[in-house]
Amino acid sequence: MSExxxxxxxxxxxxxxCCQSVVLAFAPEAGLDEKTAARLGSSFGGGMGRLREVCGAVSGMFLVLGLVQGYDSPADACGKAVQYARVQKLARQFRDENGSIVCxxxxxxxxxxxxxxxxxxxxxxxxxxPCxxxxxxxxxxxxxxxxxxI
Structure with a gap:
């Protein structure tokens, strides 16, 4: 298991x-201080505000991925496609390992x-x-x- x-x-x-935990672990790579990282992930716990929808850990993966490797121009169709492919790959890996991405x-x-x-x-x-x-x-x-x- 990685650090x-x-x-x-x-x-x-x-x-x-769950979301805060993932975002905090990658805060340095994402350019976030601890307080900002914790606040950024604070709404996504319990499957988004305890609605039990998409798992907060999965949301945290996607938040960090966007901060570190995301696109930032609405005209960047290629960047958007690449990012969405990464998101889908991570979702698929998580689902294959755990049976779902839903809290x-x-x-x-x-x-x-x-x-x-x-x-x-x-x-x-x-x-x-199992969180x-x-x-x-x-x-x-x-x-x-x-x-x-990298």
Whole structure:
């Protein structure tokens, strides 16, 4: 497991959400300070505001990918196509490894929740949640992708 994957897992265990954990692990590469990285990822926890949609770790992969290798001109059709191909590749890798990129499916929940209140981070919480492993997985795939383009 890469250093970035371990670091992302540690951030999750410190209490950061899945997206924040991935973004924080890559903050230096993305040109972000820790506070900005944490704020950038703060809305994407729990599958986007605890709606249990796209996994926050996956959203974090895509945020960092865009910051490090994304296009910035609306006229850059080639850059857009290249970036979307990278996003789809990472999504496919994550899905192949974990069965889904959707939070509720990864957690085995029947449907999304509208309750915005996160669960308390207890030992029982960490035992029943695969999130630390999912965060590490996302960071590993992202690290591999970024290393190819250095």
């Amino acid at each position: 970035k994957a371990l670091l992302a897992g540690r951030y999750f265990k410190e209490g950061y959400n 509720r499916e990864l957690l085995g929940l029947a449907e999304h929740t509208s309750c915005p209140v996160p669960e308390k981070r207890t030992k029982a919480y960490y035992r029943k949640r 630390a492993e999912l965060v590490a997985c996302a960071a590993e795939f992202l690290d591999q992708e970024l290393q190819k383009n």
